[in-house]
Every structure is written in structure tokens, then in C-alpha cells.
Amino acid sequence: MRTATPTRSRRADISPLLPQVTRERNSLLSAFYTQLHRPAHQLDQEQLWAAFANLVSYPDVIPALPRSLRPTSERMVGSDGQVDDTRRPIQLSEAELRKCFTALAKARPCTRVGLSRLLVVVELIARRRETLPAPSTGDDYERADPTERKLEELRGGGLGLRDEDWENLILFATTSWRTPRKTHEVPSATALLSQWERTNLSSDLLPPKPSKEMYNILLTVAARSRAWDLVEDLEERMKRDGVKHDSATVGARLRRGFERGAHIQTLWSMFEEGVVGHVVDQASSRSEGSGIKKRAGGDTTPLWNSILSVLSSRGHVEDARRVYDAMREGAPIDVGSLRPEQEGLHSPRSSNFVLPPPPNASTYLSMIKTYSTIGDLRTSLKILQDMVAPSPTAPAITNPPSVAAFTAIFKGFAIHGEPTEGHRVSPFDSRSLSSRPARIGNKRAQVQGAAILAALQRSPSRPQPVEASTTWTLPTLEVLFKAFISLTAPPLSPSFPHGGYRSAPQPRQLYYLVMAFDRVSSGDYELVLEKWEEVERVFGGSDSGWRGWVDGGRVGRMIGEMRRAVEERRRAEEKWRREMGIVDS
Numbered sequence: 026m027r028t029a030t031p032t033r034s035r036r037a038d039i040s041p042l043l044p045q046v047t048r049e050r051n052s053l054l055s056a057f058y059t060q061l062h063r064p065a066h067q068l069d070q071e072q073l074w075a076a077f078a079n080l081v082s083y084p085d086v087i088p089a090l091p092r093s094l095r096p097t098s099e100r101m102v103g104s105d106g107q108v109d110d111t112r113r114p115i116q117l118s119e120a121e122l123r124k125c126f127t128a129l130a131k132a133r134p135c136t137r138v139g140l141s142r143l144l145v146v147v148e149l150i151a152r153r154r155e156t157l158p159a160p161s162t163g164d165d166y167e168r169a170d171p172t173e174r175k176l177e178e179l180r181g182g183g184l185g186l187r188d189e190d191w192e193n194l195i196l197f198a199t200t201s202w203r204t205p206r207k208t209h210e211v212p213s214a215t216a217l218l219s220q221w222e223r224t225n226l227s228s229d230l231l232p233p234k235p236s237k238e239m240y241n242i243l244l245t246v247a248a249r250s251r252a253w254d255l256v257e258d259l260e261e262r263m264k265r266d267g268v269k270h271d272s273a274t275v276g277a278r279l280r281r282g283f284e285r286g287a288h289i290q291t292l293w294s295m296f297e298e299g300v301v302g303h304v305v306d307q308a309s310s311r312s313e314g315s316g317i318k319k320r321a322g323g324d325t326t327p328l329w330n331s332i333l334s335v336l337s338s339r340g341h342v343e344d345a346r347r348v349y350d351a352m353r354e355g356a357p358i359d360v361g362s363l364r365p366e367q368e369g370l371h372s373p374r375s376s377n378f379v380l381p382p383p384p385n386a387s388t389y390l391s392m393i394k395t396y397s398t399i400g401d402l403r404t405s406l407k408i409l410q411d412m413v414a415p416s417p418t419a420p421a422i423t424n425p426p427s428v429a430a431f432t433a434i435f436k437g438f439a440i441h442g443e444p445t446e447g448h449r450v451s452p453f454d455s456r457s458l459s460s461r462p463a464r465i466g467n468k469r470a471q472v473q474g475a476a477i478l479a480a481l482q483r484s485p486s487r488p489q490p491v492e493a494s495t496t497w498t499l500p501t502l503e504v505l506f507k508a509f510i511s512l513t514a515p516p517l518s519p520s521f522p523h524g525g526y527r528s529a530p531q532p533r534q535l536y537y538l539v540m541a542f543d544r545v546s547s548g549d550y551e552l553v554l555e556k557w558e559e560v561e562r563v564f565g566g567s568d569s570g571w572r573g574w575v576d577g578g579r580v581g582r583m584i585g586e587m588r589r590a591v592e593e594r595r596r597a598e599e600k601w602r603r604e605m606g607i608v609d610s
Contacts, residue, residue: 048090049083049087049088049090049112050083050115052088052090053076053079053083053088053115054080054115056076056079056080057073057076057077057079057080059076060072060076060077061073061076061121061124061125065131068128068131070128070129070132073125073128073129074129074142077125080115081114081115081145081149083112083114083115084113084114087112117149118153119150119185122146122149122153123150123187123190125146126143126147126150126190126193127189127190127193129143129146130143130190130193130194130196130197135196135197135200136197139197140194140197143193143194143197147183147186147190147194150184150185151183151184151185153185154185183220183221183224184224186224188236188239189238191217191221191239192236192238192239192242195213195214195217195218195239195242195243196242198210198213198214198217199213199214199242199243199245199246200246210246210249210250211246211247211250211252211255214242214243214246215243215255218235218239218243221233221235221239234266234267234268235266235268236268237268237269237270237271237274240259240262240263240268240274241271241274241277243255243259244256244259244260244273244274244277245273245277247259247277248277248280248281249280251284253284253285256277256278256281260274260278269302270299270302271299271302272299272300272302272325272327272328273327273328274299275295275296275298275299275302275328276299276327276328276331278295279295279296279299279331279335280331282295283335283338289335289336289341289365290364290365292332293332293364293365296328296331296332296335297360297361297364297377299328300325300328300329300360300377300379301360301377301379324382326382326383326384326385326387326388327387329348329352329381329382329388330385330387330388330391332348333345333348333349333388333391333392334391336348336365337391337392337394337395341365342395342396342399344363344365344366345392345395346392346404347363348363348381349384349392349408352381352382352383352388353383353384353411354381355380357378357379357380358378358379359377359378360377360378360379361377384424385424386412386424386427389408389411389412389424389430390427390429390430390433393405393408393409393412393430393433393434394433394436396408396437397433397434397436397437398436398437398440400437400440400441400497402434402437402441402496402497405433405434405437406434409426409430409434412424412425412426412430413425413426425512426508426512427512428509428512428530428534431505431508431509431512432534432537432538434505435502435505435538435540435541436537437497438497438502438540438541438544439537439540439541439544441497442498442502442541442544442545443496443497443498443545444545444546445499445545445546445547445549497545498545499542499545499546502541502542506538506556509538510559510560510563510564514569514570514571514572515528528571528572528573529565529571529572529573529574529575530560530564531573531575532575532577532578532579532580532581533578533580535560535576535580536578536579536580536583538556538560539553539557539580539583539584542556550587550590550591551591553587554584554588554591557584561574561576
């Protein structure tokens, strides 16, 4: 006998005769569980937080139930079966709260709003173990600065949190600001670390040992904030606790050495130690039968990008190019063969074969900045082409050209651009990159020119002269400008604030575009304004897909000055025509 397939009931028609309070609770729980148990690739932190906030706010905020096509009961029935008009809060289990915390902690980038949401879940987890006032989930709580709510006085003391939960909490507290500042990131990190130690204090009153991931987060924020004393204290504590370093730890140490002026051979030894240690960690993970995990050494791409930046900044451009080529090829290579060479220095080569990671967007951007700074346009465009073409080691991964990549090349035009003959000289000093009249002996221009010359002199081999077809001239800039305005706006991302806010070029990036056209055109304001209007139309339009367009700052002042100069020139020309009796045909 064939059984009829049951039709899927609409949510509005499910149990219309249930008591009102039951329908409200079922509606809130259903929305929350639907978001909580989504697969990782379908997880939407914004929708999860909206469902969680509605659930926690009940019964202070009554949800709007869907209208039913059938008669609906308005009864309020209590647990004893009697009619009851009171609504009670919905209690989630500790396991559900932990899973919600883990899901919200996956949001990227880490923002202050995300930190506030995690703190709400932290307080609710603590309430499962002791009596605490109910936390607020309103907009005012989200907009409040976490530092003003004193992270060292975490409500509930972080009871019930696991080590990975503390790691995520410290990560959000230390990376939720646009730029690293000692006044925010470092105090927040140390306060949360102290809170974690008090919460996990053992019975013999010995302080607990932080995990390697927690140490790496603290080292990263200390290095970004240039709190070198804290970096040294953390490294000493890692040795005392017997925590082995990995690529992230070496990256923080490499940054500290570079900022403090360490020798290039010392910095390379740090890099080599990090990549070789990563291979050892992978081998030990295989021997234990656990496979290669993220915790076993971590991703070494940031470490390779760091040494690229170090080599380029110290003038070893050709050595940086060899490291970049090794990342592009993706074949096992002896890391000692990439060691930079200097006259008078002979260091023993190692014999450690490693597999370089494929380059990412940061790798390409670093190399484009390097060659644009020293005036090698041909190589900059070659790397920009590599950015579009898939890497031989990762053909499925592509890195479309970004606004930052074009900005680096535009900055090169502002410095090395060849003015067009037959035009007047621009009153803007493109070499000093400031909107002040050019003066002989400008200090900033002298410092910048000396730095570029020193980088060329320190390089083992000077860059070859660029070809005539790829010179810093106006026709080349016109071609790049057409490619720049043809960029596709990034899609909306629910994990980003406002779906990916400020995807449009910002004033500090457009500044170099304006200076580039101003230099190569020898101050042709009409041409610069024509290009600026095209940029406004492409990136500032409401239907363009780009978000966060801002035209203020110094670039806005420069455009205003150019418009006034063009208008004054037009008025002077009209006055001269009237005086000469010239009539336009």
C-alpha cells in the first residue's frame, strides 16, 4: 500500500491552539536553534546574535508571532496546568551557551561589537554557576567601549570558560581597534590574562600555564603595540613554563628584532628557526597519528611575508625576490640557499628542506610596494600580473588586484613620475607628497630620496632599467587608471560590519592617485579633475556596490584648490577675451 508523502507545514500553521506562552517560547527557541546548528560554511553571526538577543530579552520583549490562518488560543497556562499570566525567562544550558560563544567567536574581523557580544555570553555562562544580575543586550551595551566596562572586573570572573574561550576573548579584546595602541590593547590583554590566572588557580596556589595560542596572541599584540618589555617578559615566561615556540612566536620575535635594528643575519636566523620548527612540529604530529593540525606549528605564510618585508626594508630587494619566487614555485627548497649574502659575512649554510607556502594578497602587496618604491615599474606590473594568474602551487586560489595594490603603484608614480614636456610646473611638491608649494631643500623630500638611494646602494644587484613601454609616464598611468576603475566591488559579507563597510578607496589612498596625475601631467588641473570626477562616479555612486566613500581630508582640500585655480584661470581667460574683443564662433 502506497503511503502519501506528508506535506511540509508552514510555520504559521503549527500548533495554533497551543497556549500563547508556549508558542512564544517555541518561536524563539526555533529561531535560535536554526542559526546555532547551521554548518560552518552557512553560519551567519549576525542572524545568530539577533536570535540569541531576542531569546535572552524574553519576557521583557515579547516576540511578534506569525499570524495563523486558523483560530489561535490566547491562553496563558503555567506549569501546574492553571491559567497564569506571567512569562518567565528562557534558560539555556551551559553547553548551548558554549556553542553560541564558539560560533560568535568565529566572526571576522574582530570588532568591539563582537567583543561586547562575547562578554554577554560570558556573563550568562557564569550565571549558570552563581547568581548574577541579568546582562544587558541593548544597543547601548554594544556601542559601549569595552575598556570602559573594565575587562579586569569581568562579571562572573569567567567561570565556566575553557582555555580556547579565553583565547578568543583575548583575541577580540586585543584586535578590535583600527590601530595598535598601548592604552587599549596591552592593558586589556594583561587584564584578561590575570583574570584567567585567578579563575584557574590550582589547589596548591600555583599559577596556571597559558597555552601556546594564548602566548602567541599576547606576543602579537605586544609586538604590534611596540611594548618590547612585555615581549621579553612573555618570552621568559614561555621558557620557564616549557612552552615551545612556533611560527607565530617567531614572527613576534622577528618584528621586535627588526624594530630594534637587529642585523639582517640575526633576523634571517630567527626566520629559519621558525620555518624549520614548523616542519618538526608537522613530523611529530604525523608520528602521533593526529595529522597536521593548526595547533601543530601554525600557518607559516605570515612568517614568510615578514621576512619579505624585512629584506625589502633593509635594501635586499633581490634576496626578497628569490624568497618570493620560491613561494610562487612551491617546490621543496633548502631554506639555507635563500640566505641573504653580504660582503665580508660568511655564515654556514644549513641543509633544511622546507615547502614554502603559496603567496597570498599580503605577499603580492609587499612586493609591489617594494618595487614601486625603488622605481622598478616593470617588475611591479609583473607581480601585479602574478596576482591575477593562479599560483602553480594553488591553482584554485586567486588574488584579484585590490585597491591597495593599485595605490602602491600610484604612489610610485607620485615619486618617480616623469612630467609631461610642454606643461607648466605644478605648485604641489609630488616628491615630498604634501600639498605645500615645492621648495628647494624640502626636508621630507631629502630624507625620502636618501632612503631610496640607500636601498639601491645596499641591494646586491641594482634593478635593471625599465623598458620604454613601462616607464613612469602619463600613457602608462592612463592604462593603469582604466584597470583601477574597472575593479569589481567585493560582495557583501555578513561576517563583516555593515556587510563589508569601507570597501571603496579611502582619502589616504586616493591622495596618491591625485598626486600621480598631478606629477606626470605637470600640473594639468583640468586632467586631474576629469579623472577625479570619474573616480567619484565609479566608487561614490549609490548603485556602484562600493561602500564607505569619503572624499574629505587632504585630498578633498587639494581638489578644492584645483577647482578654484581652474575657475580663476577660466575667469581670467574670459576677461582677456572681452578686452581683446574676441568672440567665440
